[in-house]
Amino acid sequence: MKLRHIACIVSWALLSLPTLADEVNIADLPASKPADTKPRLAYGQVLKYGDKLMFAPCRDRSFVFFEDVSADGEVGKALDLIGLAAGKKLYVELLGFVEHDRLKASQVNFAQTDGRCQVPGTADEAWRASGNEPGWILAAGGERVQFKRQGREEVVLPYAPAVPENGLANYRVFEGGHTLTLRFEQKLCRDQQANSVFGWTASVTLDGETLHGCAWQR
Incomplete structure (x- = not known):
């Protein structure tokens, strides 16, 4: 599975101001733009x-x-x-x-x-989630969601965008004899084993079995 992450560039704009010796008509100066x-x-x-x-x-x-x-x-x-x-x-x-x-x-x-920079997510991965006891991982984006539980075969099902609204994103799919429900809620979530914190909690229910963990947007 890919992970939804990273290369980031923070840029600063330098504004060149005229000196007193410059003959500049104020009306000719570009209007300053509000900060983004x-x-x-x-x-x-x-x-x-x-x-x-x-x-x-x-x-x-x-x-x-x-x-x-x-x-x-x-x-x-x-x-x-x-x-x-x-x-x-x-x-x-x-x-x-x-x-x-x-x-x-x-x-x-x-x-x-002590984590390293990760490759940014793409259109093929919008969410990643994981949990412990039992261990599981999930990646969702593009046209599919991949779900893997410890000791079991990976399940791959169709996916449509789960767009957050009011701090909540839900998705449900029935396919190939499986029923999968995803629920991502915008609450701080800590994984002590990985020494990590996440912006979202995750609940994944596959065929009646619900697992809980943390999620983040890619």
Whole structure:
């Protein structure tokens, strides 16, 4: 299975201003554009540097300061669960935007202690989910959903987009004698075995058997 992830580039625009010696008509200057504050997924690493938090984008030698703008500091609390406060370097996928020299993060999609940058998801993979005891993994996107439980054969079924609405995404399919129901809910989910946190909880029901775990968007 592929995993839904990563290469990220955070870019900064440099505005060149005229000097006093330049003869410029103000009316000829382009109107300044408002800052783009639409949250997007940012992929990279977060680490402590002294008393500051820094974000370094994947495949980029630059960095910006990291600022948690989530309600009640939920992003920071989630990252502290897997070691940020203790000084550990984290691989993160965060919803946010860059303003000046800061990444303003509002939501966690996925974060892992000492994780490496992953390849971004494609149209063929919109979700990934997993759980423990028993172990299982799932990838959904494109035209199929793949589900594998520990010690059992993989089940592959047709898939149609499960688009989140009000923090909830559902999908149900009947095919080849199987009934599969997926439920992804936008709540913080921690996998202690993998030392990871996720932005979504997952419930997968196959032929009457329900398994629970964590999910993230690809």
